[in-house]
Amino acid sequence: MPDHPPTPPRVVRRTSAGYYESISYDLGVNAVLRRRINRDSVNSQPRAPPARRVASHAASRLESRVRFAARASRYALTVVIGVITGACAWGVSAATMQIVTMQSALVSRYYGDDARATTTVFFVTSATLGLVGGWMAIFYAPAASGGGVTQVMATLNGARVPGLLSGRTLAAKIVGVIAGVGSALAIGPEGPMVHIGAGIASVCALYWPRKFLCEDKEEAEASRADALRRRYNETASSSSEDGYTDDDYSDERSESGAWASSESDDEEILDGDGAMDGLLAESRRRRARRRAATRRQRWPRFGESQKLDAVLLDLAAPSTHRDFVSAGAAAGLAAAFGAPIGGVLFSFEEASTYWSQRTMWRCLICAAIASFVLALLDLRGNPGMVFITGDSLRPTTPRDYFHQLPFFVIVAALAGLTGVTFNKIQAWTSRFRPAPKHKIARLFECVAVVLATVGIRFAASAFAGQCMAPPDAWVEDGFGVRFNCPEGEINDIATVFFVYPGRAIGWMFGMAEHVWGEAYGFTAQGLGIAAVCYLVMMALAFGIAVPGGLFMPSLFLGACTGACSGLMLKAALPESWDIQPGIYALIGATSALGGVFRSSVSLVVIMVESTNGQAFVFAIIVAVIVSNLVGNYFAHGIYHAELSRSKTVAYLPRDPSSSLDGKTAADVMATPAAFLPEIAFRDAVKSLLEHTTHNGFPVVDDRGKLSGLILRSQLEVLLAASPRDAAPSASETTQSRLDLEMRTAHIQRVTKGATPGVAAGLLDETLDDIEVERIMRTNSTPRRPADADADHAGGDFASPLVDIRTYMNPAPLAVPLDYPADRAHGVFLSLALRHLPVIDDEHIVRGIITRKDLIDARPH
Numbered sequence: 115m116p117d118h119p120p121t122p123p124r125v126v127r128r129t130s131a132g133y134y135e136s137i138s139y140d141l142g143v144n145a146v147l148r149r150r151i152n153r154d155s156v157n158s159q160p161r162a163p164p165a166r167r168v169a170s171h172a173a174s175r176l177e178s179r180v181r182f183a184a185r186a187s188r189y190a191l192t193v194v195i196g197v198i199t200g201a202c203a204w205g206v207s208a209a210t211m212q213i214v215t216m217q218s219a220l221v222s223r224y225y226g227d228d229a230r231a232t233t234t235v236f237f238v239t240s241a242t243l244g245l246v247g248g249w250m251a252i253f254y255a256p257a258a259s260g261g262g263v264t265q266v267m268a269t270l271n272g273a274r275v276p277g278l279l280s281g282r283t284l285a286a287k288i289v290g291v292i293a294g295v296g297s298a299l300a301i302g303p304e305g306p307m308v309h310i311g312a313g314i315a316s317v318c319a320l321y322w323p324r325k326f327l328c329e330d331k332e333e334a335e336a337s338r339a340d341a342l343r344r345r346y347n348e349t350a351s352s353s354s355e356d357g358y359t360d361d362d363y364s365d366e367r368s369e370s371g372a373w374a375s376s377e378s379d380d381e382e383i384l385d386g387d388g389a390m391d392g393l394l395a396e397s398r399r400r401r402a403r404r405r406a407a408t409r410r411q412r413w414p415r416f417g418e419s420q421k422l423d424a425v426l427l428d429l430a431a432p433s434t435h436r437d438f439v440s441a442g443a444a445a446g447l448a449a450a451f452g453a454p455i456g457g458v459l460f461s462f463e464e465a466s467t468y469w470s471q472r473t474m475w476r477c478l479i480c481a482a483i484a485s486f487v488l489a490l491l492d493l494r495g496n497p498g499m500v501f502i503t504g505d506s507l508r509p510t511t512p513r514d515y516f517h518q519l520p521f522f523v524i525v526a527a528l529a530g531l532t533g534v535t536f537n538k539i540q541a542w543t544s545r546f547r548p549a550p551k552h553k554i555a556r557l558f559e560c561v562a563v564v565l566a567t568v569g570i571r572f573a574a575s576a577f578a579g580q581c582m583a584p585p586d587a588w589v590e591d592g593f594g595v596r597f598n599c600p601e602g603e604i605n606d607i608a609t610v611f612f613v614y615p616g617r618a619i620g621w622m623f624g625m626a627e628h629v630w631g632e633a634y635g636f637t638a639q640g641l642g643i644a645a646v647c648y649l650v651m652m653a654l655a656f657g658i659a660v661p662g663g664l665f666m667p668s669l670f671l672g673a674c675t676g677a678c679s680g681l682m683l684k685a686a687l688p689e690s691w692d693i694q695p696g697i698y699a700l701i702g703a704t705s706a707l708g709g710v711f712r713s714s715v716s717l718v719v720i721m722v723e724s725t726n727g728q729a730f731v732f733a734i735i736v737a738v739i740v741s742n743l744v745g746n747y748f749a750h751g752i753y754h755a756e757l758s759r760s761k762t763v764a765y766l767p768r769d770p771s772s773s774l775d776g777k778t779a780a781d782v783m784a785t786p787a788a789f790l791p792e793i794a795f796r797d798a799v800k801s802l803l804e805h806t807t808h809n810g811f812p813v814v815d816d817r818g819k820l821s822g823l824i825l826r827s828q829l830e831v832l833l834a835a836s837p838r839d840a841a842p843s844a845s846e847t848t849q850s851r852l853d854l855e856m857r858t859a860h861i862q863r864v865t866k867g868a869t870p871g872v873a874a875g876l877l878d879e880t881l882d883d884i885e886v887e888r889i890m891r892t893n894s895t896p897r898r899p900a901d902a903d904a905d906h907a908g909g910d911f912a913s914p915l916v917d918i919r920t921y922m923n924p925a926p927l928a929v930p931l932d933y934p935a936d937r938a939h940g941v942f943l944s945l946a947l948r949h950l951p952v953i954d955d956e957h958i959v960r961g962i963i964t965r966k967d968l969i970d971a972r973p974h
Contacts, residue, residue, distance in 0.1 A: 134762050135274045135809060136965055138825055138860070139432045139946040142923030146853040149846070184428040188476070191429070195318050195438065196445050196480040199311045200487025203449035206292060206303050206310075207492070213243070213296035214614045221612045222595045229598065233572060240297045240568050241561050247293035247660040248560030252553050255286035261663040262287065262309025263465070264756045266443055268763040269312070270436060271467040272946065272965065275763065278309075279316035279439065287313065290661035297564050297660070298571060300651035300670075302615065304450035305663020308465065311446025311484070315438040320861055323430035326422065327858050427854075430861050433946075437473045440466045441480035447720075448481035449488045450665070456720035457481040463716045464753065467768070468946055507626045507696045509729035517691060522701055522736050525679045529672040529702035530741030532649060533709020534748045536671070537755060539653040544759075547657050556659050563654045570647050571611040578643045579607035584635050593621060593635055606640035611647075615670045619703065622677040623725065625695040634695065638681040645674035664752065668710045669703045676702020700730060701737040708741030712751030758972075764965040770939035771972045777935040782971045783952045783961030789814050792821060792919035793842060799829055799916050810949035812959045813922045819957040822922030823949060827859040832921070837914035849920055856921060928953045931960060939968050 217236060225232045251259035257277040265275045277283050291306040428434060443465045448457030458477045462469055515522075548555035581599035588594075594604030595612045610618045622641075625634050652667045679702065680695030687693055704721050707713070721727060721734050749755060757765040774782070788802060789812045802811070803826060811829075813822040831852055832840040839848045855862070928951040929938060938950060942965060950963040 134268075134276065134764070136764065136948045137269075137272050137274050137432055137436075138810075138827075138948050139272075139436070140923075141825070141828070141857060142823075142925060144853065144922060144924060145920045146846075146849050150850070180424040183425045187425050187429065188434070189479075191318055191438065192441060192476050192480050193483055195311075195315045195442055196483030197487050198314050198318070199307075199442060199445040199480070200449050200484035201491065202288065202310055202314065203307055203446070203484065203488050204491040206288060206307070207488075209292045210295040210303060211614055213292070217296075217298070218595060218612045218614075221597060221608065226596060226598050236298075236572075237565060237568055240564050243293040243297035244299065244560050244564035244660060245557070247290040247297060247662075248557050248658070250286040250290040250293070251659040251661055252556050252560075255280075255283040256550065257283045258286035258290055258309075258661055259659040260657075260661065261305030262312075262661070263305050263663065264753050264760075265763075266309055266312045266439070267465050267467075267753060268757060268760075268765050270440060270443075270465055271765050272948070273763045273765065279313045281313075281317050284310060284313035284317060287661050294660040294662040298568050299564060299655045299658075299660060299662060300567060300648060300667045301655050301660065301662025301664070302666025303663065304447065304665035306661050307446035307450040307663075308443045308460075309446070309661075311442035311444070311449070312439045313442070315442025315445075315480075316435065319429055319435050319438040323426040323858070324861050327426050327430065327861070427857065430858055432860060436468065437470075437476055440469075440473050441476045444477040445480040445484035449484040451720050451724040452485055452489070453720045453723035454478070454481040454485045456716055456723050457485075459716035459719050460713070464711070464713060467766075467943060507623070507694055507730070508692075510697065510733060514692065515732065518693070519736070521679075521683060521698075522733055523740055525676055525698050525701050526705040526737040526740035527744050528679065529675045529705035529737075530709035530744040532645070532671055532675055533668060533706045533711075533741065534745050536649060536652055536656075536668075536710060537745075537749060537752050539649075540656045540752075541755065541759075543653055544657050560658050560660050563658050566654060567651045570651055574643060574647045575605055575608035575611055578640070579605040580637055580640055581605060582635075582637070588621065588624075588635055591621075604635070606636050607644050609635065610641070610644050610670075610674065615666050619669055619673045619699075622673045622699040623696045623703075625677060625680065625699065634681065636677060636681070638678050638685070641674045641678035641681065645671060645678060648674065664710060665707070668706045672703040672706025672709075673699045674702070675706065676700065697730060697733060700725065700727065701733055704734050704737040705741035708738050709745045710752050712742055712745055712754075714738055714742060764969045766939065766943055766965050766968060768943065770936040770968075773972050774935040774939060774968070777971065778931065779929050779933040779935060779938055779950075779952045779963060780931040780961070782935050782938070782967050783963045784967055785961035787812055787951070787959050787962045789959055790824065790918055791816075792922075794916050794918055796833070796837060796840070796914045796916050799833060799918075803829060803833075810962070810964075812926075812951050812962065813918055814959060818959075820926070820928055820951055820953055820959050822919070822924045823926035823951065824918055824922040825856075825948075828856045828921055829916075829918075831855045831859060832916050832918075840916050841914060842917040842920070844917065849917075853921060926951060928957075929963075930954070935968070935971065938963055942968065 217239070220232060220236060255277065257265070257275065257280070262278070265278050269275055269278060287306055287310055291303050291310075294301050295303055440461050444457040444461035446457070447460050448454040451457070455478075458474065458481050461477050462474065466473065548559055550556070575597050579597065581603045583602065584594045584604050593609070595608040596603070597605035597608035597612070599605050609621075621635060625636070648667070648671050652664070652671065655662065655667075656664060677695050677699035680693060680698030683691075683698070684693040684695055700721070704717065707717055707721075711717070717738050718731070718734055722731055727734065745751065750758065754767065757763060757767075788806050788808055790799065790802065792813055792815060809826045811824055811826070812820055813824055815821040835852055838844065839852065844852075926949070927941070927945065927947065929941070931952055931954055933952070941947065942950065948964065951959055952961040952963060954960050
């Protein structure tokens, strides 16, 4: 024990934006883990005693089996995630298709006979569905609002978005996207499928670890807390009513036996009178014991669950969980478009920040299985939720490219500009939307946008739509919506506004070569008006709480723009040019996607796979290149623009900001740093956590030099443990148990509001239990006068010691003061860091860099 209390840690409270908590991917090889590794190594030496060698051989066999079981479980879980994602995509597709088909039949059959009643029914049903979708995302699961792709990107970048991948959010997302697409909003299910796939992956990956690694601990802690409170109540009441003295307590202890441990205390109390709190605590303990017995019965070959716990720890590791989320995101997009390779490339190019061959392999398996399951369940035989096809198009020839390449470039630039225009409009309108805390206003906004969208659809069809006869080749496909036209004719604008968007896009892609003078099912004027109206509807819909994405709306907007341009070119140019408006619709759809999202390789593959457009791959590449050039000239893509404007997500892009050029670590670090000694007083640790919002603290030795790094979650585990277990004199078994709790802390906590300092409530509860235990022992345990004098002499620091040295990361990466800031940005991304201490020439901690410090260094 130190001769004098250490200097209290310097405390600084951040004034920067309240970003969400970051994810710790690695706790490092601390003393506990290193001790286990060294023990296995020593036992396996040739000169080791025979008993140790036999034990080491058994341990190595167990380790090899654990590795095999972990690898097999990862592959099996990847398959399960793919199957569930594909089945979920089929359910979402079937439900939304059924709703939109019923609405289309309502308008097509009854609008001409009774326009007022049909319009009223359509408005009421759409508003109701919009209300359901908005309520699910506002009141039931706020993390389910919007598309969810940006939040998934932030999670895979290292930010812990509260509740994003929970089962509650997953259910709300599925119901909300069905209701949102069915409400006639200009949104699609493809973006939410990325979120749904990531949520399925997270729930599946953490289900068994949470069930077996956390439940027993939670039940034991609840039982212990109830016992402590009851002991305190009984002690307080008995001391106040009976007037016991220290001698009385001493006599009782001599008669009944000293309390050996907190566990025996709990048993003694729980076996007493049947008070309600004691019965509840006993019931919890019994349930915990039954679950433990059931686990041993179900997995008898695991012995005392050594192999099972090792496998579960592997699944619960943040890096493993991150790989599964990447695979789930890839599977969601693959199921949406029927593009498994495109889903993998999207996860690599957009969603995932950290990538490896293992991640790629897992994404490929998951995406392929999801696409296969969806195609197997879909009675139409479509490979994806977006069944767009251009089978009637004639493959382009070198002659077509020679004649029409300039027109391809112009149309691609025009469609790309529509995507850029949408990004600009939504960035402007986002400033006027209700804040998330105004829930009623956001719900009214959802209903108002639904009513405005439906009104635009009806008004454009009624006042600008033209009646025309449908092409004979398309009649059997159910082409057209009659709306207010005579029998046998269709309304061109109603045809694109009151059918499932995927069908309308497929029809526009199908405008191939016709006999000269033969009409298509659309007009250039109608498609142009539809494009303008749909741009307005997209700007209104994006940003409201109803779950929905932008993939399908962007395709629709670009297809209308491209098809309109193709029809105008066909009317203006001679027949010998062989203009196919469907190719221009394909180019426009691809360019609009590129203008909105700025994807490149993944976009090419997605469009080729989803349209079976291998014959048009060159035109698609031209569209992607031109749209990206046009879009990058004006602004970032929609995802990165959202993340850069976010005040809660500290997202680090792959390329460092130009504002970091010429700066050093000393310019961006947070200083002074709050640090801890290797052996600290419990009250000092408590004070540090209460007065700071930091999630990581440098650990210094007696000379003040950096010796390690410890996380807030690890300190919370130490404070939650009994003072004896957290002390330096704790046994190796106890230290191993606490280290296990630290490595599973991220799945043990219920992070409903996981901002920095989120564990304040948990800390308060833990400290309350500690205070109850301290008061109980003070009131019930006799002490010598010398002990009391020692407590008074100790002052504020007369508290138990906490062993930080054993659990800290003893080799944290640190940089000098003059380290370039842009290289620090690269270090964060390449090594998946959470904290980067900054030291001087004498290894004294001068500050610390987190991702929020790099974000705050950007110009605003």
